[in-house]
Amino acid sequence: MRRNFLFELGEYTLLAVPVLRDNFVYLICREEQAVLIDAGEARPVLKTLEQKNLQLTEMFITHTHHDHVGGCRELCERIGALAISPAVEAREYDVLGTRCRSLSKPGHVAVHKIYSFAELGLLVTGDTLINGACGRLLGGTAEQLFESLQRIKSFPDETLILGGHDYLEENMRFALEEEPGNADMQARLALYQRDPAAAIFVTLAEEKRTNPFLRVDSLEAFTALRARKDLF
Numbered sequence: 001m002r003r004n005f006l007f008e009l010g011e012y013t014l015l016a017v018p019v020l021r022d023n024f025v026y027l028i029c030r031e032e033q034a035v036l037i038d039a040g041e042a043r044p045v046l047k048t049l050e051q052k053n054l055q056l057t058e059m060f061i062t063h064t065h066h067d068h069v070g071g072c073r074e075l076c077e078r079i080g081a082l083a084i085s086p087a088v089e090a091r092e093y094d095v096l097g098t099r100c101r102s103l104s105k106p107g108h109v110a111v112h113k114i115y116s117f118a119e120l121g122l123l124v125t126g127d128t129l130i131n132g133a134c135g136r137l138l139g140g141t142a143e144q145l146f147e148s149l150q151r152i153k154s155f156p157d158e159t160l161i162l163g164g165h166d167y168l169e170e171n172m173r174f175a176l177e178e179e180p181g182n183a184d185m186q187a188r189l190a191l192y193q194r195d196p197a198a199a200i201f202v203t204l205a206e207e208k209r210t211n212p213f214l215r216v217d218s219l220e221a222f223t224a225l226r227a228r229k230d231l232f
């Protein structure tokens with residue numbers, strides 16, 4: 001069984017909670033309160049909340065694919081936590097004594113939010129930027145997704161990127177097909193075998209070194225790359 005990954009961020013804690021087959025949802029916690037980003041499945045979240053004695057106050061949703069929202073209703077019914085739809089216009093929220101900013105980053109689907117916790121150095125990217133790659137085009141356009149990724153590249157390099165899935169092994173194998181001999185990609189794939197969390201959850205700087213979708217500079221190159229990945 002996959003386990004939670006825990007990161008200490010001063011007085012905050014970040015928990016990456018595996019749900020379903022290969023999704024991650026994220027709990028950001030301070031003292032006894034927590035917010036959740038995405039809710040593909042309720043049970044692992046409820047278990048973590050109980051184990052850590054946490055009260056969930058809000059759920060922020062990146063997009064409405066079932067593997068990101070399937071647990072919303074149960075979490076709402078069991079503990080009354082409110083889910084914030086990705087259709088809510090981009091804005092800033094005060095949560096847990098810090099700021100959470102939602103930004104529209106479509107492309108994987110037409111309506112997709114990412115959530116920035118700038119003071120904590122965290123960016124939850126859902127299926128727009130999945131660690132080592134990006135989401136498929138399932139409702140948005142290549143132009144939208146390319147533009148979204150270009151905007152994400154302007155975040156501070158030390159930002160920790162939190163994507164919606166663990167596809168890292170496949171993503172690095174694809175990346176190495178594109179850039180055979182890229183030592184950073186080889187190292188990330190090797191690290192995944194020893195310490196999956198350290199390879200999955202990396203900074204934007206490391207994503208820029210190892211994620212082919214952040215390494216193309218034109219829409220044409222991006223569109224062709226996305227098409228090759230679809231067939232990989």
Ligand SMILES: [Fe+2]
Nearest residue numbers: 063065127135
């Ligand atoms: Fe999705």
